[in-house]
Amino acid sequence: MNKSSVKTARHLDSIGQVLTLQGWVRTRRDSKAGFSFIEINDGSSQGNIQVIADGSLANYESTIKSLSTGCSIAVTGEVKASGGQGQATEVHASAVELIGECDPETYPLQKKRHSFEKLREWAHLRPRTNTFGAVARVRNCICNSIHQFYQEREFLYVHTPIITASDCEGAGAMFQVTTLNLDQIAKKQIEKLDFAQDFFQRRAYLTVSGQLEGEIYATALGKIYTFGPTFRAENSNTSRHLAEFWMIEPEMAFYDLDDNMDLAEAFMKRIVTDALARCSEDMEFFDKQIEPGLIASLQHVADSSFVRLPYTEAIDVLQKSGKKFDYPVEWGTDLQSEHERFLTEEHFKCPVILFNYPKTIKPFYMFCNDDDKTVRRGSS
RNA sequence: GCCCUUGUAGCUCAGUCGGUAGAGCAACGGACUGUUAAUCCGUGUGUCCUAGGUUCGAGCCCUAGCGGGGGCGCCA
Numbered sequence: 091m092n093k094s095s096v097k098t099a100r101h102l103d104s105i106g107q108v109l110t111l112q113g114w115v116r117t118r119r120d121s122k123a124g125f126s127f128i129e130i131n132d133g134s135s136q137g138n139i140q141v142i143a144d145g146s147l148a149n150y151e152s153t154i155k156s157l158s159t160g161c162s163i164a165v166t167g168e169v170k171a172s173g174g175q176g177q178a179t180e181v182h183a184s185a186v187e188l189i190g191e192c193d194p195e196t197y198p199l200q201k202k203r204h205s206f207e208k209l210r211e212w213a214h215l216r217p218r219t220n221t222f223g224a225v226a227r228v229r230n231c232i233c234n235s236i237h238q239f240y241q242e243r244e245f246l247y248v249h250t251p252i253i254t255a256s257d258c259e260g261a262g263a264m265f266q267v268t269t270l271n272l273d274q275i276a277k278k279q280i281e282k283l284d285f286a287q288d289f290f291q292r293r294a295y296l297t298v299s300g301q302l303e304g305e306i307y308a309t310a311l312g313k314i315y316t317f318g319p320t321f322r323a324e325n326s327n328t329s330r331h332l333a334e335f336w337m338i339e340p341e342m343a344f345y346d347l348d349d350n351m352d353l354a355e356a357f358m359k360r361i362v363t364d365a366l367a368r369c370s371e372d373m374e375f376f377d378k379q380i381e382p383g384l385i386a387s388l389q390h391v392a393d394s395s396f397v398r399l400p401y402t403e404a405i406d407v408l409q410k411s412g413k414k415f416d417y418p419v420e421w422g423t424d425l426q427s428e429h430e431r432f433l434t435e436e437h438f439k440c441p442v443i444l445f446n447y448p449k450t451i452k453p454f455y456m457f458c459n460d461d462d463k464t465v466r467r468g469s470s
Numbered sequence: 471g472c473c474c475u476u477g478u479a480g481c482u483c484a485g486u487c488g489g490u491a492g493a494g495c496a497a498c499g500g501a502c503u504g505u506u507a508a509u510c511c512g513u514g515u516g517u518c519c520u521a522g523g524u525u526c527g528a529g530c531c532c533u534a535g536c537g538g539g540g541g542c543g544c545c546a
Contacts, residue, residue, distance in 0.1 A: 119504095119506065120505090121504070122503075123503075125504090126505095127504080127505050127506070140505085140506070175506075177506080195480080195498085198480070198481085200495080201496075202481075202507065203507085207538060207539070208481070210538090262544090263544090322545075326546090327471085327541095327542095327543095328543090328544095330545090330546075331544090331546075
């Protein structure tokens with residue numbers, strides 16, 4: 091048995107080979123001329139492979155004609171150039187084996203679009219949809235690119251603690267980690283907790299950032315990056331906030347501000363370029379079904395030179411724009427989303443890096459410029 | 471945390487003035503076809519989110535609760 095993925099079988103190079111594919115039925119169309127089209131997907135690619143199952147197969151009437159969306163099957167057959175539109179290759183089955191049945195009356199996923207809200211109710215089946223499959227593949231691609239990008243530049247991948255006592259720069263509300271018996275404590279109505287009784291004999295939290303550990307490694311090993319789960323207990327109900335997310339933090343000794351900006355720009359471009367090149371089918375799906383214009387927008391990020399602008403000049407651009415903002419633009423305050431969007435989307439029409447922020451709105455340890463009003467970089 | 475909005479068939483939704491439930495898709499049956507969100511014909515489908523209240527009568531009005539979505543704030 092020459093096992094193959096759907097991804098491989100869809101490639102022209104596979105024509106002429108006899109392969110065995112295992113996957114889940116997406117759809118079946120019957121021809122009364124005596125054969126059926128079965129589309130199967132195994133997660134290896136966005137597209138399905140079309141299988142031609144001829145009526146002469148032993149289990150055609152008993153099994154193949156009742157295959158429905160969600161069934162898992164194994165198909166063995168020769169890959170041939172497709173006679174129809176829409177696909178380069180197809181498999182002419184010599185055997186189709188039903189591995190797992192799927193009752194169409196009770197299987198929730200249908201051959202149509204489902205809302206994300208509805209799919210969340212079927213969380214165990216979401217990965218079988220085009221959208222979630224594409225997200226998983228693109229995310230995998232990005233993770234791979236992240237490591238490749240830093241490894242090529244001789245950065246060390248450092249693991250920083252998940253459970254920690256440090257609050258970093260007070261970046262956000264933290265999830266407390268404890269082994270104290272909360273039910274018992276509630277019953278006793280204790281006014282002050284004795285953390286000496288806790289697991290670490292002190293308060294502990296899930297990390298909000300590996301920055302502090304990253305910096306001490308950078309000041310010993312030169313260039314490091316962290317990439318791992320991070321937790322924020324913000325009660326923020328927006329699409330841009332997560333309680334749990336993965337964060338990348340490069341920390342470099344002996345880098346000046348220009349070095350930092352060069353790295354950031356190259357990094358962003360690399361991630362985007364790789365995703366477009368390596369996940370083209372998934373990105374085309376997003377562009378068509380989820381967010382029209384996405385590919386053009388990402389290609390623009392990959393192609394453009396990022397604008398690098400001092401904070402003070404950005405304030406000047408905003409104030410002279412004549413644009414009415416919901417939040418006033420004033421030197422010394424942080425920029426709101428609407429200001430950032432104006433700079434990137436309307437004024438410069440490309441990614442923008444702002445630097446030399448007022449020291450009053452940045453962490454205390456940042457390196458102060460000669461003007462004593464703005465800061466350039468971290469303390470390393 | 472604040473504000474707005476929504477909950478009806480497996481899914482997406484309509485439901486008028488308060489009078490006892492409806493369309494498309496899916497499913498199922500059939501027709502047709504190298505098809506590809508196939509197409510055409512036919513069939514069935516309900517705890518109208520939950521609990522109270524008003525009323526002769528509530529999917530519809532009122533109150534509370536629960537769930538979903540959006541915006542803002544905080545924040546990344």
